[in-house]
Each structure stands twice: as structure tokens, then as C-alpha cells.
Amino acid sequence: MHPTYELTDAGDRYFDGLVDKFSRSLYQAPRGELRLAMLDYLLPQMLQLDQQPVLDVGGGLGQQAAWFAERQHPVTMTEPSLDMLTYARHWHREAKALPCEAMAYVHAPLQDLRQQAPGPWPLITCHAVLEWLGDPRSAIAHLTSLLAPGGQLSLMVFNRDALRFSNAVKGNLEKALSDRLEGKGKRQRLTPISPVTHAEVVEWGAENNLEVASVAGIRVFQDYLRQPPTSDKERETLLALEKKYCQQDPHWRLGRYLLYTLIKSETSQ
Template sequence: MGAEAYTPGNDRHFDGLAEKFANSMYGASRGQLRLSLVQRHIRAHIPLPVGTALLDIGGGLGQMSEWARHEGLCPTLVEPSAEMLVRAREVLGASVPCVQADLQTFARESAAPWPRVVCHAMLEWMAHPEEALPLLYGLTAPGGWLSLMVFNHDALRFSNIVKGNLERVVDGRSLAGRGDRKRLTPISPMTHAQVLGWAEAAGFECRAVSGIRVFHDYLRERTPSEVQLSQLAELEARFGDQEPYWRLGRYLHYCLYRPESS
């Protein structure tokens, strides 16, 4: 299916929520840990030659583009929310191109594929996340890599059980967010089997997968100390790509390769 067949539909964008993201996500230990773990996983499995062009699709506040720039890469950030884009430009300055567009529009209008593509915590805010993988495949050059991170439905179910929301799970009610308030429960959480199936059907090879925050979100201690956070980061890094722990990561991170011959 070509890029022209896709429309934004009822995807959720984040105008009006930039401050909440900055404070409750990236200003908290969970957001800082998420960034450090996914960056570690990328370094371990995706080659990052200095000077390589990188597309940060759904780049939000610009944290991954900023990291890529410090790694010696040449990022371009694409984000549909005007408010998020303003914040990203403040962080990145004029040296990083920032484009206001959703995935569907950018995939339709992009002139050439990219050797490195980053798409983190975006698919779960799409009404039809399965439609993203063919578009991301088209944006990734042959021999290139896609760093994909998604919100894990199995972890959402486990979290609800641990927190005592038993009736909701027993009854089989939807655990997804509705996208109509300021809560940040995604509208389309997905399973590993779904993501792997979509990626392989699009033509990607999955070279590595890791759970991101496999322990942090289940701690009884709501405000871990600096010592505990340091110990936790070590344990997350040690066990995040091992069975059975990675399967319960709040997010799943995939290193996907587009073969040269495709």
C-alpha cells in the first residue's frame, strides 16, 4: 500500500500538553531512565557513524535529536504538534531542521529515504498503528536502521493487576486511553507479537528487542532515592534484554534493519 493511501485519522497529537510532558515525563525519573536505556540499546545494536543523517519522526520535545547531535549524527526532527515543535526548537537551535508534519504526510512528501530513523513512543498514539510500519519502511534506506519504541499492552495489563484494577482486567474491558483528557495512557497499546508481525510484513528484520523500564514502574516506593535509582538503572540495563524480564517492560524497543536488497 502506498503512502498516498494513509490519512491522519484520529491520531492523537499533543498541543496543550507540552508542559505536562516536560514535567511529568522527562522531568521525572521514569522519563530520564527511559531515555538512557533506549540510547544504551541503540548504541549496542545500531551502527552510528559520525555524520550519518537521522530522521527523528514524532520527535516531540527534541530529546532524541539532541542526543543524536551529541553522538555526531545529523538529525532532522519531524513533529505534528506546533507546541511541542516550539519547545524542540528552543532546545535544538537552528542547527537541527525541525518540520511540522505527521508520519503520513511526511512519508508522502519525503523525497529520499534515511540511513537512520528513530520513531519512539508514537505508534501507540495512532488510531491504526499497524499502518505505520510500511511508511517507516519507506522512510528507511536499504541497509538502514529503524529504532522503534512502542508502549507495551502486556505491561499495561500487568500494571493494572498489580495496582488492584482486577475487575477491569477480569471483565476484559479496554485498558487503552480514550485520548480525550490530559491523561497519558496511550490509545493504542500493542503486543510484541503485533509489532513483530507488522515489522516483518513490511520487510524489516528484527535484530534486537529490549524492555524499557522492566522494574521501575512496579516499585512500591513512589519516590526512589538517588541510590535506589542508580541501582535500578544498573538492573534495568542488566536484565532489560533477557527472558522473561524484557516482555514486561513498560515500553518495547526494537532495532530493525532494512536489508540492502529490499
């Protein structure tokens, strides 16, 4: 019997009990390695970075928080899963040797951050979070309320259009045609419950006076390969291919994840 999981009252999926699965399946596997490599490549291009404070919302196992802390940003990492937050705190201290003063930790869901970490923040990261929420649209409003005027929101979402294309490639034609793409969030499988489209991000951003400054696709090609790379040379070639086309139309639109920089209007409060 596989364990089952319950969504929160808000319809969100948390990941208590899944630290090992996340670590093994996402970050010790080629897809996770490529995702982190692409973020390492894209974030310095897409963000104005000057060691400003960062709020990392739904920081998971702490990789993105560590990336900013290693670049001398004071980081506050928030995470609703206590298991994930405990792992991240230990990993930051033991494996990454980050000084205690570089990191702060908040055990809270996104919806509670107006009380727990109100800011306003010059830079917020929210990567691979919206697709696990029952109401991703309202999450944009919550994030905007935490952002300083002129502040940057680095948002990464699971791409619904890529999920449809992937299902078609795998032969799940009826599923793709009927657009039954959402996961249920009840088991260990990590199919998001609320995959998001580019049009939705643009619309929700405009509702909150957020301008899309830049967008890129993460894992544009990798998930559709018939044969995954088997050598370091092939992996290097794939990474070069991903870097070359991640911001070129139409290729970025089929990235498994879409990465955005959204800027809050200077006149917004």
C-alpha cells in the same frame, strides 16, 4: 472542568497544549529520567552508528533528536504538534546550544512524510509514537517506505502486555481481564490509545520485509515497585538492575516500553 481533546480524522492523538505536562510528567520525573538513561545505554549497543543522517519521527520535545545531534549526526526532526516542535527548536538552540546546521525541522504527521521528508534514510527513529495512532500497523508501512535498503529503524512502543500487568498490580482486575486497556485520547491523561504487543511488531515488521535485529525492555522493574527509590544510591541500584535484565528473557517482555532495531531487507525498495 478538564480540557478535552479531539483525535484527528485518522484517529491519531496530537499534543498541542501539553508541552508543560510532557516536560513535567515525563522528563522531569523519575520515570522519564530512567527512560532517557536506558536509551542512552541501549542505543549505542542496538544500532550501528557512524554519524549517518537521522530522521526522528514524532520527536516530541526533542530529547532524542538532541542525543543524535550531539553525536554528530545530521538530524531531521518531524512532529505534528506545532507546540512541541516550537519547544524543541528553542530548547535545542538555547539549552543545548546545538548549531543551526545540525538540525532541520518538519511540521508534519507521519502519514505525510513521503512528501515532506522522503529520504531514503539510513536511520529512522520513531519512539513512543505508534501507540498514539489510530492505525499503528499502517505506520510501519509508512516508515518502511522512508527507509533505505539495509537501513535501521529504531522503534519504541508502549507495551500492551505491561499495561495489562500494571493494571492487575494496581487492583484493576476486571479491566485487565476484559483487556479494556486503551485510553480514549480525549483528556490530559497519557494512557495510549493503541498500546502494542511484541507479536504485533514482529508480524507488522515481517509484512514489510523488516527483520527484528534486537529488542529490549525499557522500565522493566520501575513501574511495579511498591516503594519508589528515595535516595541517589537506590536510584543507581535500580538503574543497574534495569540495565542487567533489559535484554534478558523473560524480563524484557514486561518493560513499559519495548525498544527494537528493525533492519530493512537489502533487496527491498
